[in-house]
Amino acid sequence: MERKRPKPSGFQFRKKRKEEEEKRAKDKGALLKYLGAPTATRQDEQPSSSSAEQASSAMDLEPEGQEPSSSSPTNVSLHMLSRPEDKDPSPSTSSQQETSETPGAEFTQTPVAEEVNLPTDPADWPSVLTEKIRTLLVRRGPSQVKPDFVFPRNESDGRSCHHHYFRKTLVSGEKMVRSWLVYSEKNISLFCFCCKLFSKKNISLTNSGLTDWKHCSSLLTSHDNSPEHLNSMKAWKELAVRIKKEATIDKHEMALFEAERLRWRAVLKRLTAIIQSLAVRNLSLRGHTETLFSPSNGNFLKEVELMAKFDPIMKEHLNRVEKGTCSHNSYLGHHIQNELIGLLSSKTISTIVNDIKQAKYFSIILDCTPDISHTEQLSVVIRIVSLMEKPRFYILYGEVSQYYSFCVFSVFLV
Incomplete structure (x- = not known):
C-alpha cells in the first residue's frame, strides 16, 4: 500500500507560490476599479474587506488635498479610498506611489485651537483627554518629524x-x-496618534x-493590523469629517467657549486702555479700598465704573462680579493692574530700543x-537723530548711592 505524503513537496510549494504571486499581480489595484468619485458613490455601497490588513490600507489610502465626501458619516473609508487617478491604475506606477493620511492638515486652525495652544509632543498631552481637547487635537492633526531630523x-x-x-x-x-x-x-519614543486619543487599551504606543x-x-506591523487600532482610525477619520462639516457633538459647547474667549479679550482691552489713560497723565491707580462703587476705591475702579455706564461689555462684566457668577478672576485687583503695567512697560521699552537701533546716531543723557x-535719583534720557523729528526717550529712573561718573555709568549698564 502506497504511503501518502504528509505535506506537499518542494516543487509543489514553488508552484503554489508562483500561482499566488501571479494572482496577486493580476488583482493589484482591482479594489479601486470598483470605486468611483465620491459624488457618484451611493450611500448603500460598502467596501468589502477580507483581512485586517486590507481594512487598514483602506483607511490609510486618503490622498493629499482631496476633501472627503459629505454624503454619510458611515461611508468615510469608502470616500477616502476614491481617487480620480485610480480609475485605470497602472501596475508599473502604483508600486512607486506614496500616499499620506493627514486629515488634520487640511483643516485651518481656528482661534480656539490657537488660544488653547496644546503641545505638539504627545508626551506633554494631559493624562485625561476631554472631548474639547480631543477635538482640538484632531483639528490640528498629528505633528511628525522632518525628513532631515536626526534621531x-x-x-x-x-x-x-x-x-x-x-x-x-502593502502586499501589493x-x-x-x-x-x-x-x-x-x-520621551524619545513613538506614539499612535489615533489610539492615544480614542483607545482605552493600555499599551506602550x-x-x-x-x-x-x-x-x-x-x-x-502588528499594531497596524490590530482591531483596536482600526477602530481608533475609524473614529479619528469620522471626527475629522465632522469637524470639516462643523457637525461635532460639542459644537454648541465650542461656540460658547469661543464667545467666552472673545468676551474676556474685550474686557482686557478695556482694562488696558484705562491703565494707559491713567499712566499717560501720571495718575495713581489704586485708592484705600478695592471694592466696586466705594467712594475711595481709586482712579482705576472709578474709570471702570464710568465705562460700565456706557459700554455693554463692561456693564455685563461688573454685573457678573457683583452677582458672583464670574467663574474666573474679575481682573480688577492690583495683581492684574501690575501685570498689565509690566507688559505695557516691556512693550514700550522694546519699541524704543528698536528705534534706537535703527538710528545711526544717538546721545545718552544721565542726570x-x-x-x-x-x-540721588538718576534719570536716563536717550535722544536719537532723525530727519523727520528729534525724539527724546525717557527710559529709566532709579536711585544711585554716589554721584560719580563711574557709579552713574555702572547703574546705566546694569
Whole structure:
C-alpha cells in the first residue's frame, strides 16, 4: 500500500507560490476599479474587506488635498479610498506611489485651537483627554518629524528610531505614510496618534511610548493590523469629517467657549486702555479700598465704573462680579493692574530700543537730582537723530548711592 505524503513537496510549494504571486499581480489595484468619485458613490455601497490588513490600507489610502465626501458619516473609508487617478491604475506606477493620511492638515486652525495652544509632543498631552481637547487635537492633526531630523541613539545598545518606521509597504507593493505615528522628542519614543486619543487599551504606543527599536518594525506591523487600532482610525477619520462639516457633538459647547474667549479679550482691552489713560497723565491707580462703587476705591475702579455706564461689555462684566457668577478672576485687583503695567512697560521699552537701533546716531543723557531724603535719583534720557523729528526717550529712573561718573555709568549698564 502506497504511503501518502504528509505535506506537499518542494516543487509543489514553488508552484503554489508562483500561482499566488501571479494572482496577486493580476488583482493589484482591482479594489479601486470598483470605486468611483465620491459624488457618484451611493450611500448603500460598502467596501468589502477580507483581512485586517486590507481594512487598514483602506483607511490609510486618503490622498493629499482631496476633501472627503459629505454624503454619510458611515461611508468615510469608502470616500477616502476614491481617487480620480485610480480609475485605470497602472501596475508599473502604483508600486512607486506614496500616499499620506493627514486629515488634520487640511483643516485651518481656528482661534480656539490657537488660544488653547496644546503641545505638539504627545508626551506633554494631559493624562485625561476631554472631548474639547480631543477635538482640538484632531483639528490640528498629528505633528511628525522632518525628513532631515536626526534621531538620538540609546546609550545602552546604540539603537535609534529610523525614518522608515513612518512608512509601510502593502502586499501589493504600494508604499504609504503612517501619519498616525508620532515621535516624541521629550520621551524619545513613538506614539499612535489615533489610539492615544480614542483607545482605552493600555499599551506602550498610548501610554509611555514605544522604545523597543530592535523589534519596532514587527510591533508597528502588528499594531497596524490590530482591531483596536482600526477602530481608533475609524473614529479619528469620522471626527475629522465632522469637524470639516462643523457637525461635532460639542459644537454648541465650542461656540460658547469661543464667545467666552472673545468676551474676556474685550474686557482686557478695556482694562488696558484705562491703565494707559491713567499712566499717560501720571495718575495713581489704586485708592484705600478695592471694592466696586466705594467712594475711595481709586482712579482705576472709578474709570471702570464710568465705562460700565456706557459700554455693554463692561456693564455685563461688573454685573457678573457683583452677582458672583464670574467663574474666573474679575481682573480688577492690583495683581492684574501690575501685570498689565509690566507688559505695557516691556512693550514700550522694546519699541524704543528698536528705534534706537535703527538710528545711526544717538546721545545718552544721565542726570542725578537729590530728593527730600538726600538720595540721588538718576534719570536716563536717550535722544536719537532723525530727519523727520528729534525724539527724546525717557527710559529709566532709579536711585544711585554716589554721584560719580563711574557709579552713574555702572547703574546705566546694569
